[in-house]
Amino acid sequence: MMREITYLEAVREAMSQEMRKNDDVFILGEDIGVYGGAFGVTRGMIEEFGPERVRNTPISEAGIAGAAVGSALTGMRPILELQFSDFITIALDQIVNQAAKIRYMYGGKGKVPMVVRTPSGSGTGAAAQHSQSLEAWVTHIPGLKVIQPSTAYDAKGLLKAAMDDDNPVIFYEHKLLYKTSSDVPEEQYSIPLGQADVKRKGTDVTVVATAIMVHRALEAAAELEKEGISIEVIDPRTLVPLDEETIVKSVSKTGRVVVVHEAVKRGGYGGEIASMIAESEAFDYLDAPIKRLGGAPSPVPYHPELEKAHAPQVPDIIKAIKETLNKA
């Protein structure tokens, strides 16, 4: 049975449904109890599941992550919430040097089935320390899986898959997407990690977009359709593992590709996607240089207009697409 709910509700529903079924699953983080978390995602959960399974923690991301790794090793399946993904810096030692490596180093004797949920991205006027998109950092670490859902439907299905996974998963929720809504089934369902979604079919240019950029790419595609330009929008949904096949197939068909994400372009995951395409069999079908769009190489400015200018917007995507078509 389908109904329209928000991205935020979808995340909450995914956790609640799993917690009702599986006593090993619990959540921990700062102010996730009565307050409901920085963005209200866990609101109401402490009332249903109680303080044992919805655990308020001290303000220490290293402590939260360390506790999650430890409990996961004993057989629990923790979901930890970091208020802002910028604060992952404090938790990275636990995530990178412990969570990502223990299963490997001990030959599979122990495993770390944990999910790190954390809001990212700019656009809320939260300034330079609360607006970053740092997902490329964790994609670099073997042993971590990285997810960036763009719709409520994807969020629910991917979070289920993340909770079911026996490895640490970083689950990025874009702040601006919390209030977006889409049709979401009531029952539990799982979207396999490493399966991209073709959000729009097209023939002229492939746009590979993540998170909020999926929506901007779709807007750009709708604009360009009026000019007779047909855009295929691919949402990888999971950065690690990456569904290379879907991207390569699309680029082989269109011959032109624009990769767009909100993270700073330099060192961003778009570079990885572009390189993958260049190395793939799609190379011989490329009919224009691969184009990347990403954030400006500066901190996110604390000014509404400058903040907008920092990240790619719809007109930027349209321009980049036209450039690959020699129509700019």
Place this chain on the structure above:
Amino acid sequence: MAKEVFMPKLSSTMQVGTVLQWFKEEGDSVEVGEPLFEIMTDKINIEVESYEEGILLKRYYDVDDEAPVNAVVGYIGEVGEEVPNTPPEVAGEKAEEDESAEPSVNVITDSSNDTSLVEEVADENGGKVRATPAARRVARENDVSLSLVSGSGPRGRVHEQDVVMYIDRNKVIVTPLAEKIAKEYDVDLSQVTGSGSRGKIEKADVLAFIESQKAASSSVAPATGERVKLKGLRKAVADKMVESVRTIPHVTLTSDVDMTKVIEVRKALLPVIEGQTGYRLSYTEIIMKTVAHVLGNHPKVNASLVEDEIVYNNDVNIGLAVAVENGLIVPSVEKANQKGLAELTEVSKTLGAKARDNKLTPNEMKGSTFTISNLGMYAIDGFTPIINPPETAILGVGRIVEKPVVVDGSVEVRPMMVLSLSFDHRAIDGAPAAAFLTEVKESLEDPYSLLV
């Protein structure tokens, strides 16, 4: 180390020079300042002096060979030094940047860079075709050379679509029978126009092509007579004329001038100026003086059109078209409006003589802002002179001949001359050109006005 001898660049328009003669053989010793070789450019013949001392080790160009500007034409060095067997690439950029690579010849050089040449060379050196991977794949699959495909992308980048279109355009569809006939008669099918659907070549098309080839070859009668290759000054004149006529919308205005008073003036001044300078004053100088004076009042006609800009020249420099043995040369009389008739006579006669003797320097041939072409020594009245770009106007002068004209209601015989003014309609409109020509006519009919 052996030093290069370069083809000098003697004017901003010079692209190549033709070697007329070498004064030194390979192995001869050369002093600084000694004439090394003589070249012909699009404007002049000039002896090129050596800038180095040593042995002429190598000459890369024979007499009558053309060498691009800045090309290495030879080497000067010490006995036994090795030099390349073929001339090195034209290092346009390098020669400009590297001080040690200055042309090793002592000639007047123009400092203006010829960037177009430099770019061309750079492109040639690159040698690679700019094409996308997709374009390369399609070209590879269809055995197409990418260098034949013109790219539609930025900086000529070849895209897949360009290759596909190229293949489509060059595809020859042919019936088996037509193909067989073509093979038999050795016909290149790409030359044959097909009359079938989608341009399919049929038997009849091939046969018609063979017939037309026969007809064409029989109708071209072998040309008899001496053949002279278009080169040197002749080629330069030819190129300049074609460029002028093709790019400039010419309009020619004519006007009759009563020369009665000019003849009086010339009669009066002839002995004076001959006594002063030894040269005989001719009508050309009086017309030049008048035109230069009037040009001062008509800056629009004394303009040059350079690319997209009209330059209203400060100086009035009159070019004087001089017929020489194998062409036409236009020396420039600088600031003609500031010179008196005696000086103008001396300068014009000197320049004319130098032009005929091929002795003009590049400086004496540049900077003219308006040209006068005088055919008055022949039985010519009016004509349509071709503008000497970047100038925007030229005055053709006809003969002075007695004609009946109506003066104050009665017919009188007067010495009349036709002036023909061609102007560049991109820069000048009809009315200002007409006003200029009218003032020239009035000034010649009343030359004393020049004194005012």
